[in-house]
Amino acid sequence: MSAEPTSTTAPRSPRSPRFGVWLVGARGSVATTAVAGCAAVAAGLHPPAGMATETEPFAEAGLPALSSLVFGGHDTVDCPLPKRAEHLAAGGVLPHGLPSAVRAELAAADREIRPGGPQPGDTRSDEELITAFAADLRDFAGRGALAGVVVVNVASTEPAPEGSRLPASSLYAAAALRAGCPYVNFTPSTGLHHPALASLATSSGLPYAGRDGKTGQTLLRSVLAPMFLQRSLSVRAWSGTNLLGGGDGAALADPGAAAAKNAGKERVLADALGAAPEGEVHIDDVPALGDWKTAWDHIAFDGFLGSRMILQTIWQGCDSALAAPLVLDLARLLLRAHEKGVTGPLPELGFYFKDPDGDASPALAEQYAALVGFAGRLR
Amino acid sequence: MSAEPTSTTAPRSPRSPRFGVWLVGARGSVATTAVAGCAAVAAGLHPPAGMATETEPFAEAGLPALSSLVFGGHDTVDCPLPKRAEHLAAGGVLPHGLPSAVRAELAAADREIRPGGPQPGDTRSDEELITAFAADLRDFAGRGALAGVVVVNVASTEPAPEGSRLPASSLYAAAALRAGCPYVNFTPSTGLHHPALASLATSSGLPYAGRDGKTGQTLLRSVLAPMFLQRSLSVRAWSGTNLLGGGDGAALADPGAAAAKNAGKERVLADALGAAPEGEVHIDDVPALGDWKTAWDHIAFDGFLGSRMILQTIWQGCDSALAAPLVLDLARLLLRAHEKGVTGPLPELGFYFKDPDGDASPALAEQYAALVGFAGRLR
Amino acid sequence: MSAEPTSTTAPRSPRSPRFGVWLVGARGSVATTAVAGCAAVAAGLHPPAGMATETEPFAEAGLPALSSLVFGGHDTVDCPLPKRAEHLAAGGVLPHGLPSAVRAELAAADREIRPGGPQPGDTRSDEELITAFAADLRDFAGRGALAGVVVVNVASTEPAPEGSRLPASSLYAAAALRAGCPYVNFTPSTGLHHPALASLATSSGLPYAGRDGKTGQTLLRSVLAPMFLQRSLSVRAWSGTNLLGGGDGAALADPGAAAAKNAGKERVLADALGAAPEGEVHIDDVPALGDWKTAWDHIAFDGFLGSRMILQTIWQGCDSALAAPLVLDLARLLLRAHEKGVTGPLPELGFYFKDPDGDASPALAEQYAALVGFAGRLR
Amino acid sequence: MSAEPTSTTAPRSPRSPRFGVWLVGARGSVATTAVAGCAAVAAGLHPPAGMATETEPFAEAGLPALSSLVFGGHDTVDCPLPKRAEHLAAGGVLPHGLPSAVRAELAAADREIRPGGPQPGDTRSDEELITAFAADLRDFAGRGALAGVVVVNVASTEPAPEGSRLPASSLYAAAALRAGCPYVNFTPSTGLHHPALASLATSSGLPYAGRDGKTGQTLLRSVLAPMFLQRSLSVRAWSGTNLLGGGDGAALADPGAAAAKNAGKERVLADALGAAPEGEVHIDDVPALGDWKTAWDHIAFDGFLGSRMILQTIWQGCDSALAAPLVLDLARLLLRAHEKGVTGPLPELGFYFKDPDGDASPALAEQYAALVGFAGRLR
Known part of the structure; x- marks a missing residue:
C-alpha cells in the first residue's frame, strides 16, 4: 500500500x-x-x-x-x-x-x-x-x-x-x-x-x-453439525476428502502436517456432535488443481426409526x-x-x-x- | 396407540x-x-x-x-x-x-x-x-x-x-x-x-x-444461506432439483401444487440472503424412487476479488x-x-x-x- | 486465418x-x-x-x-x-x-x-x-x-x-x-x-x-447407458438438470427450443437402453454461470435381487x-x-x-x- | 440348490x-x-x-x-x-x-x-x-x-x-x-x-x-477413461475415495490389502489413458455403511485451449x-x-x-x- x-x-x-x-x-x-x-x-x-x-x-x-x-x-x-x-x-x-x-x-x-x-x-x-x-x-x-x-x-x-x-x-x-x-x-x-x-x-x-x-470444509461442518444436533438426527459416519494443489497441497502431503490439520477438523465434529462419528479425512496433493480446492464430505445419519440417510457436500473454491x-x-x-x-x-x-x-x-x-x-x- | x-x-x-x-x-x-x-x-x-x-x-x-x-x-x-x-x-x-x-x-x-x-x-x-x-x-x-x-x-x-x-x-x-x-x-x-x-x-x-x-432441501438451505451471509460471500445463483416418488411426487407433478411448494422454498433464500438469487427449483415425480427423495442443490457464489466458487449438496432421505x-x-x-x-x-x-x-x-x-x-x- | x-x-x-x-x-x-x-x-x-x-x-x-x-x-x-x-x-x-x-x-x-x-x-x-x-x-x-x-x-x-x-x-x-x-x-x-x-x-x-x-451430458450418457446394458443392470430412472448461462442458456429457456434439445437427449437413452426410463431433463438458464455449464445426472438402477443402486454424475465444463x-x-x-x-x-x-x-x-x-x-x- | x-x-x-x-x-x-x-x-x-x-x-x-x-x-x-x-x-x-x-x-x-x-x-x-x-x-x-x-x-x-x-x-x-x-x-x-x-x-x-x-468404481473408470481418450481430452488428475463397511471394508483397512486393491484400480487408468494421471485412491472402512459402498471420483481434465473441466461421479451400491x-x-x-x-x-x-x-x-x-x-x- x-x-x-x-x-x-x-x-x-x-x-x-x-x-x-x-x-x-x-x-x-x-x-x-x-x-x-x-x-x-x-x-x-x-x-x-x-x-x-x-x-x-x-x-x-x-x-x-x-x-x-x-x-x-x-x-x-x-x-x-x-x-x-x-x-x-x-x-x-x-x-x-x-x-x-x-x-x-x-x-x-x-x-x-x-x-x-x-x-x-x-x-x-x-x-x-x-x-x-x-x-x-x-x-x-x-x-x-x-x-x-x-x-x-x-x-x-x-x-x-x-x-x-x-x-x-x-x-x-x-x-x-x-x-x-x-x-x-x-x-x-x-x-x-x-x-x-x-x-x-x-x-x-x-x-x-x-x-x-476455517475456510472451506470445516466452515461447512460448523453449520451442518449443529443442524444434525438440533434436529436430533444421529450422525453415524462423517467422511471427507480434500483435493488441492499449490503449496498447501504439497505441505499437507507430509503425514505429520496432515495429522496436525486433521486433528482440528475432527475436533470440530466431536465438539459439535457431542461425540466423534466414524470416518476419516484425507488431504491429497493434486498439483493439477493449482490453488483450487475441492472438498467432498459424505455424512451418513440415522433418522426416525433407524432410516438410513445421506448428505453429501462438494465445495470447490480457491484457497487463497x-x-x-x-x-x-x-x-x-x-x-x-x-x-x-x-x-x-x-x-x-x-x-x-x-x-x-x-x-x-x-x-x-x-x-x-x-x-x-x-x-x-x-x- | x-x-x-x-x-x-x-x-x-x-x-x-x-x-x-x-x-x-x-x-x-x-x-x-x-x-x-x-x-x-x-x-x-x-x-x-x-x-x-x-x-x-x-x-x-x-x-x-x-x-x-x-x-x-x-x-x-x-x-x-x-x-x-x-x-x-x-x-x-x-x-x-x-x-x-x-x-x-x-x-x-x-x-x-x-x-x-x-x-x-x-x-x-x-x-x-x-x-x-x-x-x-x-x-x-x-x-x-x-x-x-x-x-x-x-x-x-x-x-x-x-x-x-x-x-x-x-x-x-x-x-x-x-x-x-x-x-x-x-x-x-x-x-x-x-x-x-x-x-x-x-x-x-x-x-x-x-x-x-421443513424436512430436507429447505432445512439445509436454512443453515447454508446464513453462512454465506455471515461470511459476506455473495450468492449469485442457487439452483435445485428434487426427485421423489410416492404420493408427494405425484401430487407435486401438478404445476399448481409445485408452484405452491416452490414459493416457500424460494422465500427462505430471499429472506436469508436479503435478495433472491438466480436459479430455479424443480420437483420431479420419479415413481421408481418410492418414498425416497434426492435433492441436489448447486450454489454459485463469489468470493474475494470476484473468484467464482461453487457448493453442491446432495441430500438423500426418506420423506416420511x-x-x-x-x-x-x-x-x-x-x-x-x-x-x-x-x-x-x-x-x-x-x-x-x-x-x-x-x-x-x-x-x-x-x-x-x-x-x-x-x-x-x-x- | x-x-x-x-x-x-x-x-x-x-x-x-x-x-x-x-x-x-x-x-x-x-x-x-x-x-x-x-x-x-x-x-x-x-x-x-x-x-x-x-x-x-x-x-x-x-x-x-x-x-x-x-x-x-x-x-x-x-x-x-x-x-x-x-x-x-x-x-x-x-x-x-x-x-x-x-x-x-x-x-x-x-x-x-x-x-x-x-x-x-x-x-x-x-x-x-x-x-x-x-x-x-x-x-x-x-x-x-x-x-x-x-x-x-x-x-x-x-x-x-x-x-x-x-x-x-x-x-x-x-x-x-x-x-x-x-x-x-x-x-x-x-x-x-x-x-x-x-x-x-x-x-x-x-x-x-x-x-x-454431443458435448457433455449426452456424451456421458452414451458411454454409461451401454455399460448398464452390457452388465444387465436395469435402469429404473434417469434424471438430469443442466445449468448454463451464456446465449445457449437464454435460448433454451424458451420451452420450444428446450423441447427440441431434450428430444435428442432422451432419444439417446431410449436407443441405448432399449426403452426410455423414467425421469426428466431440465435446462436452466443461469446467467451467473456465463459460458460454463454444469450437468447433474441421477441414475437409479436395480442390481441383483432387486437391490436399489444409484449413480450420479456432475459434469462441469465450458460449452464453447x-x-x-x-x-x-x-x-x-x-x-x-x-x-x-x-x-x-x-x-x-x-x-x-x-x-x-x-x-x-x-x-x-x-x-x-x-x-x-x-x-x-x-x- | x-x-x-x-x-x-x-x-x-x-x-x-x-x-x-x-x-x-x-x-x-x-x-x-x-x-x-x-x-x-x-x-x-x-x-x-x-x-x-x-x-x-x-x-x-x-x-x-x-x-x-x-x-x-x-x-x-x-x-x-x-x-x-x-x-x-x-x-x-x-x-x-x-x-x-x-x-x-x-x-x-x-x-x-x-x-x-x-x-x-x-x-x-x-x-x-x-x-x-x-x-x-x-x-x-x-x-x-x-x-x-x-x-x-x-x-x-x-x-x-x-x-x-x-x-x-x-x-x-x-x-x-x-x-x-x-x-x-x-x-x-x-x-x-x-x-x-x-x-x-x-x-x-x-x-x-x-x-x-470389477464391480463399481473401476467398472465406471473402464467406460469413462476410453471416452476421454477417444475425445482427445487430456486427463490431468483422477482421484477417488471409497467408503465401505462390512468385511471388505475392514480387510481393506489393512494397508497391505489396500495396496493390492489399489494397484489394480490404478492400472486400469494407466492402461486406458496411456499414462497414469495424478491422483490417489482411498479405501475407508466405515462400519456404519454395512455392505453398502460409496465411491466418489473426481476427474480434472483439460479441454480445448487448456480450459479446465471436471467430471465427478458418485456410485452407491451394495457390494455383494x-x-x-x-x-x-x-x-x-x-x-x-x-x-x-x-x-x-x-x-x-x-x-x-x-x-x-x-x-x-x-x-x-x-x-x-x-x-x-x-x-x-x-x-
Whole structure:
C-alpha cells in the first residue's frame, strides 16, 4: 500500500495513523492475495466480498481502514511479490489485470519483507532468531511510524514439532510477544501453543488468536453439525476428502502436517456432535488443481426409526481467495483490540478458526453472535 | 396407540390424561409413519431420532408423553393403516417387523379414521362439510375422554385454490377452529391462510402453526444461506432439483401444487440472503424412487476479488421418516401450548416450517433458539 | 486465418489449397472459439485438445490442415469478432492473451461475415433469402480461391418451426445445397431435416451430417447407458438438470427450443437402453454461470435381487470449449468427404451428435469405431 | 440348490448333469448372496439382473443352467449360511423373505462347507494343506456326481504375501489345479499369480481367470477413461475415495490389502489413458455403511485451449449384490470352457476383472465384444 492515500475509498488526512500487518510467509499465495486484495478493495476496484468486517455490524467498531494498512513480513523464498502476483493471475487465483493495477502496493510490501528462518545451515540459537525477528518487527514499526503492528502466521503448515528446539512458527510467535505485537496463527502449526511460550503469552498483555483458519470444509461442518444436533438426527459416519494443489497441497502431503490439520477438523465434529462419528479425512496433493480446492464430505445419519440417510457436500473454491479476506478481518480486529487494551486469547474469534482458543461454541451461528458482540466491545 | 398403557416407556397411572392427534390425510405415508413410530418409540423399540422434543431442553416443558397420544383423522381412501404400514415396510420406509409389532396401535388409530371430503359428487356445502368435520373431532375427543385434540394437516399438497369455494385444507382448518382444536398445517396448502378464515382464527383463542414442514432441501438451505451471509460471500445463483416418488411426487407433478411448494422454498433464500438469487427449483415425480427423495442443490457464489466458487449438496432421505418426528413434535407442542393458554400464530415454531407465521428469522440457529425459548414458556 | 501461412505449424507452399468454413452464427461463442482456437492450434500456441482428427487414426485421412482453413459466415449481430473474443477471454472462456495473439485471424474472419436473416421487418421471400445466402457462399469461395467450402450451423437453437415458411436454419441449409457446399448441423434446429428439403438433399450429391453436437451430458450418457446394458443392470430412472448461462442458456429457456434439445437427449437413452426410463431433463438458464455449464445426472438402477443402486454424475465444463474442437473436426471431415466424392447423410459421424443420421449405434465405443473406419475410407 | 429340480425355471430330467461351484470364503457376504441368489433366480423369484450370461448373446453358449449348480466351499468361520443370510437380509443386502424362501438351498450348501486354513496354530505344511483341500474338492465332486467343479475365490483380500510360505489364496488355487478344477480369482489376492504356481498352471490343461472383480468404481473408470481418450481430452488428475463397511471394508483397512486393491484400480487408468494421471485412491472402512459402498471420483481434465473441466461421479451400491451375479457368470463360463477343452488364462473375460490376465483391452466396450466372441467359441 503506497504512502499516498490517493487510492483509498475514504479520503483521510495525511496524518491519519497507519497500521502494520506483518505476514509470516509473506510471499505465499495467501499473503500475496491479502496484500493485492487489500489494495484493490481500498481502491474500489472490487467489493469487499468475504470480509465480515466490512459489513454493517462492524461499522462502529473503530477498525483501521483498509487504506491505512501497511504490509511486511518474513519469508524464506525470494520471488518478488509483483512477480508472485503475476503467477497467481496466470493460475486464475487473482483477476487478470489486478497485479498491474496494484503493482505499487505490491512493490511497497515487497520492500518490507525480511529473510525468515531458520534456514538449513543456520547456526543461530532459538534466542538469537527470536531477537532478530523481533528487531525486524520493531524496525518495520519505526520505519513506517506505525500506530501498531499485528503479526499473522500464514506460512505453510509445519509438521508436528520434535526435539528440544522451538518450531519455526513458535519462534515467530515469541518474536511478536517480545516486540509487543498482537499475534494471529492462521495455520495449524504450533505458534503460541508451545509449553515454553505459555507463561510469556499470558504475561504479555497482548491479544492473540488462533488456530487454523476455517475456510472451506470445516466452515461447512460448523453449520451442518449443529443442524444434525438440533434436529436430533444421529450422525453415524462423517467422511471427507480434500483435493488441492499449490503449496498447501504439497505441505499437507507430509503425514505429520496432515495429522496436525486433521486433528482440528475432527475436533470440530466431536465438539459439535457431542461425540466423534466414524470416518476419516484425507488431504491429497493434486498439483493439477493449482490453488483450487475441492472438498467432498459424505455424512451418513440415522433418522426416525433407524432410516438410513445421506448428505453429501462438494465445495470447490480457491484457497487463497477464501483465506485472504479472513486474514484482513483478523488483522484489523487484533489491531483494534490491542488499541482498546484487550488482552489474552480471544475465544470470541472462533468464527474464523478450526481450533479456536478457549471454550468457544463449535457452531458457526453462535460464533457469529460472539463475533458481533466482540465488535460491540471494540467501540 | 392402545388405551392400555402397557407398552409405554414411562408407566403412568390409569387416570393420566390422554391427548388426541387428528391427522388430515390419516392414511398417507407421513401419518402412517407417525402413528407407527409413536408406538414404537413409546414402547422403547427405537430411540426418538428426529424428535427435538425428546431432547434435554424440552424435558421440563410439560409436553404430553408419547404414550399418552391417541390418533385419528380424516382421509378419502380406504386402505387400512395396518396394511398401509405393510406397504411402507416393503418399500423400506418402515423397518421390517415394525407393522406387526405395533399392529394394535395401528388398528386402534384406523378405527378412528373418518371419511374426508369433499369427494367427487359430494353435494354438501362448505358449511355442511365444516360442520360434519367438527362433529368428527368432537366425537373423537368425547369417545376417548381426551384432554385435548390437535389437528395436523399432512394431506397431499393441493393446487392453489380457484373459485369461490374454500379449498379442502381450509374446510378442515375451519372445522378445527369450530371444535376448539389447535391446528398445524404441515403442508403448503392453504389451510388457515384463507381470507375467509382470518378473523375466525384471530378470535378463536387457539394456537396454530404452519406452513409446510421443513424436512430436507429447505432445512439445509436454512443453515447454508446464513453462512454465506455471515461470511459476506455473495450468492449469485442457487439452483435445485428434487426427485421423489410416492404420493408427494405425484401430487407435486401438478404445476399448481409445485408452484405452491416452490414459493416457500424460494422465500427462505430471499429472506436469508436479503435478495433472491438466480436459479430455479424443480420437483420431479420419479415413481421408481418410492418414498425416497434426492435433492441436489448447486450454489454459485463469489468470493474475494470476484473468484467464482461453487457448493453442491446432495441430500438423500426418506420423506416420511423426515416428516413424522416433526409431526409428533408439533402435535405435542401445540397440545401443551393450548393447555397453557397460548393463542394465535406461533412464529416461535419457525424451526419446523418452510414458510413460518410471523416474522421468524429464516436462519435455523435463530429458529432453534426461539424454539428452546418457547419450551421455557411452556413450563 | 490470414492468407500468409507464417503462423502455421507445417509450412506449406504458397499454392497449397485453402478451404472455407462458413459458420451460421459466426459471431457466437462457439464460432469465435473455433476461429480463435484454430489459429492458436495452427500456430502451436496450444495442443489440439478435444480434436479427434489430430490423433493418430486420422493421420492418413487426407484432412485439410488447420492452417489451410479460412473462416466466414452469417450472423444477425454486429459485434466484431476481435471484440467478441475479448469478452470471452474476460469470462474465462478463452485464455487471456489469446485474442491479441490471433487478432489478425479474427479480423480476417470478421471481414467475411455477412448479414443473416430474416431479420424483423425483412420482406424477402424464402426463395430470395436462399438465393442471397447462396450468393454469399459463392462469393466467399471465389474471393478466397477456396478448394471447397463447408457450411456449419452453430447458431442458437431455434424453437420448433410453425407455419408455412421455412425456419431460418433450413434457409441456410438450402443455400448450402444450392451453392454446392457440404453441410453440418451442430444444433437441434431443423436445418436439412425439413420435408421441403428432403429430396433436394438426396439429389444434391453432397455429404451432410447432424444433428446437435454431443458435448457433455449426452456424451456421458452414451458411454454409461451401454455399460448398464452390457452388465444387465436395469435402469429404473434417469434424471438430469443442466445449468448454463451464456446465449445457449437464454435460448433454451424458451420451452420450444428446450423441447427440441431434450428430444435428442432422451432419444439417446431410449436407443441405448432399449426403452426410455423414467425421469426428466431440465435446462436452466443461469446467467451467473456465463459460458460454463454444469450437468447433474441421477441414475437409479436395480442390481441383483432387486437391490436399489444409484449413480450420479456432475459434469462441469465450458460449452464453447467443448463444442469448438468438434466443429473443427466436422468441418475437416466434411470437406474431405466432399473431395472424395462421399455423398448423402453420414451416420459414421454419430460420434459427434446427439441425434445422428441413419441408424448409428447410440454407444460411443461403436460410434468411435465407425468414425475410425470412416477415416480409412477418406484416404 | 436342492437335488429336486422342482424349483427350477426350466424343468430338466432327473439325469441332467449337475455342476459344482466351490467358493473359497463360502460364508462371506458375496458367497451367501451368490448361493441365495442363484436359488432365487432359478426359482423365478427374481429376474437375473446383473448377469450378462442370462442375456441373448449367451443363449446358445451351452452354459450350465442356474438350476444345475450345486454349491460348497471352504471357510474358516462357523456361522451357518441360513443364519448368515438372515443377517444380510436384516442389513438390507438380501430382500426380506428371501432367506426363508431359499432355506433348503442354503442349508444344502452349508452341508458342503469344509474348514479352510491355515488357522492360527495349524502345523500342517503347505503341501499337506493343498492335499487336504484337493481332497475336499474331489469328495464334493464325487458325493454329488458332479459333471465338473469350478473353484472361485471370494474370500477377504489378503495382505501382500511375505516369507517363504504360500499365501492362503495360493494354497486353494494349487488345490484346484491338483483336483482338476477350473479356477477363478475374484479378489486381488495372489491366488495363481505366484511364481511357485506358474508352471503348474500352464501345464494343468485347465482354464483359469482373474483377478479382482470389477464391480463399481473401476467398472465406471473402464467406460469413462476410453471416452476421454477417444475425445482427445487430456486427463490431468483422477482421484477417488471409497467408503465401505462390512468385511471388505475392514480387510481393506489393512494397508497391505489396500495396496493390492489399489494397484489394480490404478492400472486400469494407466492402461486406458496411456499414462497414469495424478491422483490417489482411498479405501475407508466405515462400519456404519454395512455392505453398502460409496465411491466418489473426481476427474480434472483439460479441454480445448487448456480450459479446465471436471467430471465427478458418485456410485452407491451394495457390494455383494454387485459381485454375486458376476461370480455366477464366471462360474458358468469356466465350467463350460472346461467342458469345451479351453485351457490357460482367459483374457476374454477381462469384462469382469480389474486386473485381467493377458493383454485385454482396458475399455469395457472392447472387453464386452471379446466376451461375446468367447461365448461364440463355447457353442
